[in-house]
Amino acid sequence: MTTLSHALSDSATMLRRNLKRMLRYPAMTFVLIGMPVIFLLLFVYVFGGTLGNGLGGLGGSGGRSAYVNYLAPGIILMTVSAAVQGTAVSVAMDMTEGIVARFRTMAIARVSVLTGHVVGSLIQAMLGMAVVTAVAVAIGFRPTAGVLEWLAVVGILAMIAFALIWLSVALGLVSKTVEGASNTPMPLILLPFLGSGFVPTDSMPAGLRVFADYQPFTPFIETVRGLLMGTPIGNSALLAVGWCVLIALGSYLWARKLFNRDPSPR
Numbered sequence: 001m002t003t004l005s006h007a008l009s010d011s012a013t014m015l016r017r018n019l020k021r022m023l024r025y026p027a028m029t030f031v032l033i034g035m036p037v038i039f040l041l042l043f044v045y046v047f048g049g050t051l052g053n054g055l056g057g058l059g060g061s062g063g064r065s066a067y068v069n070y071l072a073p074g075i076i077l078m079t080v081s082a083a084v085q086g087t088a089v090s091v092a093m094d095m096t097e098g099i100v101a102r103f104r105t106m107a108i109a110r111v112s113v114l115t116g117h118v119v120g121s122l123i124q125a126m127l128g129m130a131v132v133t134a135v136a137v138a139i140g141f142r143p144t145a146g147v148l149e150w151l152a153v154v155g156i157l158a159m160i161a162f163a164l165i166w167l168s169v170a171l172g173l174v175s176k177t178v179e180g181a182s183n184t185p186m187p188l189i190l191l192p193f194l195g196s197g198f199v200p201t202d203s204m205p206a207g208l209r210v211f212a213d214y215q216p217f218t219p220f221i222e223t224v225r226g227l228l229m230g231t232p233i234g235n236s237a238l239l240a241v242g243w244c245v246l247i248a249l250g251s252y253l254w255a256r257k258l259f260n261r262d263p264s265p266r
Helices: 003-024 026-054 063-097 099-104 110-138 147-174 178-183 186-190 206-214 217-229 236-260
Strands: none
Touching: 003 026, 003 110, 026 063, 026 110, 063 110, 063 147, 063 178, 063 186, 063 217, 110 147, 110 236, 147 186, 147 217, 147 236, 206 217, 217 236
């Protein structure tokens, strides 16, 4: 067996381990998916009538029907932010409970431990986004995307999820406790609020608008919104891809360094 095939086989084993953990503890998955759904219902049915009055260009004459079309892409991205919180917790559990110390003594590829977490979390995140999208459609979300646009949406969402999952892996490794790991990814959940996820950035105060325009979630959201609703994308797609590459590469290198230098459980 070659080194590559050995690593792939071990990674598949670790992936099955993480998928079984998700099935055994479904409460975390329900919570991570349930939070974006609650925000979706809250903002559409409580605030949507007012916030949507100035958004008639997104499918409808304004009000709630326009706002759900504006809001849904931001909530879909929030689902990724929520899902990666579970990744950080799972990684921290492995590091603090001693199982990684046992893995280090076994003839398995070291890369497979983190790869199993990343691929398992990516599957969980994509399923979560599918559920949230279905709920959005059920309450009035009406995307105008064709087949190619939907394929592009799936691709960009997978890229974003992959990048943020590697970041959450690093955050899980750097955390000293499981409780700390559950808190470190929390800012990722807030970033859609501080971008164009809920309201256009040009409605924000000048200082906040600068931050909103240049943080990664705004091009993420604008790219997904443009593909789904046919709104102008501009350079958002290029910025989104750039942010994904930067976050994924930096987080991978950080996570690898943390994992390789930690020879014993904390």
